[in-house]
Amino acid sequence: MKRILLAGYGNIAHAFEKIMYxxxxxxxxxxxxxxxxxxxxxxxxxxxxxxxxxxxxxxSVANSIEIARMCIDYGLDCIDxxxxxxxxxxxxxxxTPVYIEEMKRILCWPTHSRIMFGFGINPGxxxxxxxxxxxxxxxxxxxxxxxxxxxxxxxxxxxxSPFMYxxxxxxxxLVFGTRQNVIDVTQQLNDEGGTIRLTYHGSERHxxxxxxxxxxxxxHSDENLLGTANIYQxxxxxxxxxxxRGADITDEELLSIPVPHCLKGEDQAGILFWDTKERLYWVxxxxxxxxxxxxxxxxxxxWETATGAWIAYRLLDAASTDHPHTMTELSQIMPEKIDAxxxxxxxxxxxxxxxxxxxxxxKNIMRYFQIDG
Numbered sequence: 001m002k003r004i005l006l007a008g009y010g011n012i013a014h015a016f017e018k019i020m021y022x023x024x025x026x027x028x029x030x031x032x033x034x035x036x037x038x039x040x041x042x043x044x045x046x047x048x049x050x051x052x053x054x055x056x057x058x059x060s061v062a063n064s065i066e067i068a069r070m071c072i073d074y075g076l077d078c079i080d081x082x083x084x085x086x087x088x089x090x091x092x093x094x095x096t097p098v099y100i101e102e103m104k105r106i107l108c109w110p111t112h113s114r115i116m117f118g119f120g121i122n123p124g125x126x127x128x129x130x131x132x133x134x135x136x137x138x139x140x141x142x143x144x145x146x147x148x149x150x151x152x153x154x155x156x157x158x159x160x161s162p163f164m165y166x167x168x169x170x171x172x173x174l175v176f177g178t179r180q181n182v183i184d185v186t187q188q189l190n191d192e193g194g195t196i197r198l199t200y201h202g203s204e205r206h207x208x209x210x211x212x213x214x215x216x217x218x219x220h221s222d223e224n225l226l227g228t229a230n231i232y233q234x235x236x237x238x239x240x241x242x243x244x245r246g247a248d249i250t251d252e253e254l255l256s257i258p259v260p261h262c263l264k265g266e267d268q269a270g271i272l273f274w275d276t277k278e279r280l281y282w283v284x285x286x287x288x289x290x291x292x293x294x295x296x297x298x299x300x301x302x303w304e305t306a307t308g309a310w311i312a313y314r315l316l317d318a319a320s321t322d323h324p325h326t327m328t329e330l331s332q333i334m335p336e337k338i339d340a341x342x343x344x345x346x347x348x349x350x351x352x353x354x355x356x357x358x359x360x361x362x363k364n365i366m367r368y369f370q371i372d373g
Contacts, residue, residue: 001027001029002030002054003026003032003055004051004053004055004058005030005049005057006032006059007042007058007067008058008062009033009034009037010161011161011299012059012160012302012306012309013033013059013297013306014298015062015292015296015306016034018306019307019310019367020313021089022295022296023345025079030115030215042058043066043067043070043243045355046067046074050068050074051074053317055076055078055079056078056079057078057313057314058079058080058081059081059309061164064080064117065106067183068080068115068117071113072109076116077113077114077115078113079115079313080115080116080118080119081118081305082118082130083117083214083326084103084324084368085117092183094178095182096179096180096182096219099182099216099232100216103216106324107323107325108323111323111324112322112324113321114310114321115325116315116325117324117325118213119308119311120271120305120306120309121307122145122214122309123183123213123217123327124305124311125213125308125327125347126214126269127326127327130251130271131328131332132283132339134222134272134273134285135224135269135273138276139224139225139226140225140276141272141274141283142229142230142231142271142272142365143212143228144232144269145230145231145267145268145270146209146231146269147159148265149263149266149267149299149300149301150236150268151235153262154258155237156257157238157257157258157259157260158258158259159235159259159300159301160252160301160305161259163251163254165234165238165242166254167242169232169242170212175209176227176229176368176369177216177219177229178227179223179225179226183275183368183369185209185368190319195208198356198360198361198365199357199360200355205233206243207231207232208232208234208239209229209230209232212322214327214328215229215230217328217329218328221328221329221332226369227369229368230300231272237328243261259302261299261302262274262289262293263299263300264289266288266300267286267287267289267300267301268287269300269304270285278358280354280355281352281353281355282355284349284352285304285348286350287303287304288300303345310345315337315338315341317331318334
């Protein structure tokens, strides 16, 4: 029996718990919760109880690197849905190669246990989508997500952590990445009214680029990937609220924004590819909130993220114990295993050709790479 410690017991942890009870034999694991909201601190709890567990699943906002280091010291396997960004030590302005060298330093740690960094939807599953559907020629690839969730109860709401979304979209530097440079687009976004605008099926949508560390893994994995970014449209009420209030929103306000689960609408998340010529295609999942609510009692985004953690759990025995792993690495080593797990749980991907006009795409995204129509 696997003895699992859940670090954090928020929305994603609840979804992970539901997936485990559906997908795994009940006598094959035991879940224990360490919840900060109940006054439990993982950095105090784990040193006192580490011999009671085999695996730590970190869905909390606690420092991922420090939790991983503790797991290595205690010989525990570790699954983290966030990743290794806490361990990257750089100056304010650095090149992509410097970031990648920092990433490689972390991923070369000697471990003696299985350390899985960044196993959610992104980071996580979308890295696998990139590896499976990328062109063989030079190309650009963007994590692209529309969250079209609708609540009958709330106008301003999130589908994961409003606090973390604000940290990434309003308080962090918004960046695009090439093989050589990190491009700060914050000022340009402000000059253009605060968002990247694209027309999808006749409707104008507003996106924000969000800094995500898995983009480094993708850039490092394929020399044909010329540039990348994470481009995200949150539920529209919350996104507009953040755009209007920006960095002035207090932590207390952010923590008061609800994260409901019985929602309408759907989340579309995937990788938008451009082959630098005429082909623009989006490999995406379309997950309806009502489907995940009825099956798991959770919204689509939390279920997708928790699915990445469950996939990591199922890959533990196949992963090596000599260094930490990312989904990018395992997708290249055991793609069929990951495909089979996605099929088992019912997370499928489809290809949509030309979701945006090529002219608009070049004007509103590629201009940051100094490529326009």
